[in-house]
Every structure is written in structure tokens, then in C-alpha cells.
Amino acid sequence: LCAALTGVFQEMKMAECHFINGTEKVRLVERYIYNRQQYVMFDSDVGHYVGFTPFGEKQARHWNSSPARLKYMRAAVDTLCRYNYEVFRPFTVERR
Template sequence: FFNGTERVRYLERYFYNQEEFVRFDSDVGEFRAVTELGRPDAEYWNSQKDLLERRRAVVDTCRYDYGVGESFTVQRRVQPKVTVYPEKTQPLQHHNLLVCSVNGFYPGSIEVRWFRNGQEEKAGVVSTGLIQ
């Protein structure tokens, strides 16, 4: 699906020595050579009408499979577990470095900000970024 629409595109790509040489693109509807090495394969596969029809139909299978899995993949949302704790145990009157651990969330993009008395703190804030 593309931007929430029901547009599905199927790509089948073939590589040799890390170089793509032929592909099937459902938007094109046939095999296309990417390099000269792929030309014989593309010509042969395009001459096989039953093979072409099967490849063209795969996009419908993908659309169906997407619909089945969408609810537990694309639409899945898990709230983060947030824990804030001092780096070291010190008396309350001393300044201390605070650590914020955020985990268990999905999808993987998140923004963590620090606030003191309703105002965002930007100075002295260090983030490790996403650790997987």
C-alpha cells in the first residue's frame, strides 16, 4: 500500500555479483533487462505468457496479504515504558545526573524531551539515540 491507498507494487529483482540485471515490476507488467546480462532472461520470460500472468497476479496476493497483516504490523502501536532514575544515589540537596530509559515501544521512532517546571530543558541534555 502506498500512503494509505490501496496501491500495491510488486517488484521481483535478480542480481549477479551484487548487480541487478533483470526485474519484474508490476507497474510495467513485464520483465525488463536492467543490464545486457538480463536481456536474454527478460526476453525468454516475457515470451512465457503463463509466467507473465502469474507474475501480474502476484500483486493481488500481496494486496490481500497486506490487508491480513496490517492490523498487527502497520497499525500496531505500543506505548513506551519510561523509567527516570538518578545516575548515582546522593542526598536530595546535591545535583545529580538523571537518566531516562525508554523501551518497549513500537513503531521505532520516538522523541524524548526533558522538562523542568513546565519548561523544556535543552542545555546539558545528551541522548544516545535509538539502541536496537
């Protein structure tokens, strides 16, 4: 292989649940990262995907054009974050 093709590439997806005042206000942020650069993100407060690079903008347009995908992501605040609050609570709220 040539030297240009021997690099290490990393793609990562990270989901974060932010709890404010227990489960009264919950925010889900899902980030897509390639080689340490975030290229697209879903924020439940915004309600749709936002692209940060040319490729990310293309992905965001594609994913935002799917009502089923947006509905799923908006519901994930309840099905992922609120549902698992009791699991997260000992690590986030009850820390001393």
C-alpha cells in the same frame, strides 16, 4: 583449484510489496541480483520484465515470451501482496 575459481558468488532474488494508501494502490517489484548487480527486474506497474545487463536482457526476453509467467506475476500483486497485507501492516503502517 586456480585462484580465479575460488571467489564467492552470490545470486539473490528479492520481492518487495509497496503499499500506497492501504491496499488501494499496490506495487510488486521483484529483483534478480548477481554479485551485487541487478540484472533483471519485474515491476507490476510496467507489467513485464526489464533487463539491465546483456544476460538480463536475454532473460527478460525469454520470460516476457511466456504469457503464463507474465499472468502469474501480474496476479502476484493480489496473491502475494494484498493477501499478506494484514501480516505486513504491523511492521509498516503501525510503527511508531
